[in-house]
Amino acid sequence: MTDERQTTYRIGPIRPPSEANSLLLQITEGCTWNRCKFCSLYRHESFKAFSVESIKKDIDVMAEYARIAQDNLMQDSPRNKRDALKILNNMTRTEQECYYFIYRWLAHGGENVFLQDGNSLAVKTERILEVLKYLREKLPSIKRITTYGRAETLSKISVEQYRQLKEAGLDRIHSGFESGSDRVLELINKGVTSEQEITAGRNIKAAGIELSIYFMPGIGGKSYSRENALETAKVVNAVNPDFLRIRSAVIHKDSGLWEDLMNSSFQLCSENDKLMEIRLLIENINNCKTFMVSDHIINLLQKVQGRLDLDREKMLSMTDEYFNMPEHRQKMFQYARRSGMATEPKDLELLSQDWINRITEMIQSITDEAQWDKIMNDMMINYI
Ligand code: SF4
Incomplete structure (x- = not known):
């Protein structure tokens, strides 16, 4: 790999957890909006869309490495492995x-x-179509291509354009709706309305592209906790997305919402408030085949997931089991969960008496509920 040809490609840092094993192709960098008050992901970079030519060059490098990997490493011959090692040794880091x-x-x-x-869908459809076609041609093993899009951007793409994208090989779109409440969307400066979320969702689904949306219990703070769940349920009912992914809100110290928290214009939701939002959401979604996915450690009860039409009762009874525990035990579980010692309430049985005593002592020493909620939030910051 010493000639003048391009031998590396861009790899961006962000992808949904469900894409952990996916190949990452960077067609853009950053976010066109960059103003959501809970997000500091791309705060220090401005949005950039890469040219089709440069993306194609990245794909060429990927295809070349795929060829080497398949030829040399996927086979069981020691000679092929030796050849592969020789190539690897000559590569830069x-x-x-x-x-x-x-x-x-x-x-x-x-x-x-x-x-x-x-x-990424802020880029002109024609450009994405060209990239999709080239990508499928150069890496024929591909079965699924997905991307992120802001609901406001997505609402401006027509069904016909989505159909073309689907035909060219775009299978799924992830979108952080976060909330279906216009007041919450305004509070967090999401720059989108529930109407735009519905338009975007319906257009995507009408074209046969899978839709995976994200909901943030707790992002409206205590004032809008109930509304956050009920209004989101309305959007889900209107769209019937394929996936509804739960991302319980965590307020980061470098975010705008943290400033609001510090000047008392935003009040943190407790762990129980957030779980109650999930319960309310499940209760108020009707006739949707949506799969509710809890694929992030920040959710208190990660096992509460399933098809919203088929597993509704099971999910509700899991949340009720938690709410039926005495308050002290709920807090004990919250602390154990946030310390990585428990994933579900029954794991408390596995804790040593020494730990139980220590947690009990801590719970008793914190009598201010807001302080407890802040401690839980701070512990969760470590997970993201
Ligand atoms: S649209 Fe997404 S990436 Fe952009 S600022 Fe908002 S949350 Fe962050």
Whole structure:
């Protein structure tokens, strides 16, 4: 890898957890909006859309590494392995990173690709169509291509354009709706309305593209906790997305909402408030085949997930089991969960008496509920 050809490609840092084994192709960098009050992901970079030519060059490098990995490493011959090692030894560190990324991707089936970054569909549809076609042509093992999009951007794309994207190979769109309440959306400066969320969702679904939306219990603070759940349920009912992913709100110290918290214009939701929002949401969604997914450690009861039409009672009874525990035990579980000692309430049985005593002592020493909620929030910051 010493000639003048391009030998590395861009790899951005952000992708949904469900795309952990996907190949990441960066077609844009950053986010076009960058103003949500809870998000500091791309705060220090401005949005950039890469040219089709430069994306194609990245794809060419990926295809070349895929060829080497398949030819040399996927086969069981010691000679082929020796050849592969020779190639690897001549690579720079960045080239090796790019190569191993492809290798791992192929080892996981080489089927899924995620187009980065925060709002890739802001790019003109024709350009994305060209990238999709080239990508599928150069890496024929691909079975699924997904990307992120802001609901406001997504609402401006027509059904016909989505159909073209689907035909060219875009299978799923992830979108952080966060809330279906206009007041909450305004509070967090999301720059989108519930109406735009519904338009975006319906257009995507009408074109046959899968839709995965994200909901943030607790993002409206205590004042809008109930509304956050009830209004989001209305949006879900109107759209019937394929996936509804739960991301309980965590307020970061470098976010605008943290400033609001410090000047008391925003009040943190408790762990119980957030779980109650999830319960309310489940209760108020009707006739949706949506799969509710709890694929993040920040959710208190991660096992509360399932098809909203089929598993509703099971999910509700899991939350009720928690709410039926004495308050002291609920807090004990919250602390154990946030310390990584428990994933579900029954794990409390596994804790040593020494730990139980220590947690009990701590719970008794904190009598201010707002202080407790802040401690839980601060512990969760470590997870993101
Ligand atoms: S649209 Fe997404 S990436 Fe952009 S600022 Fe908001 S949350 Fe962050």
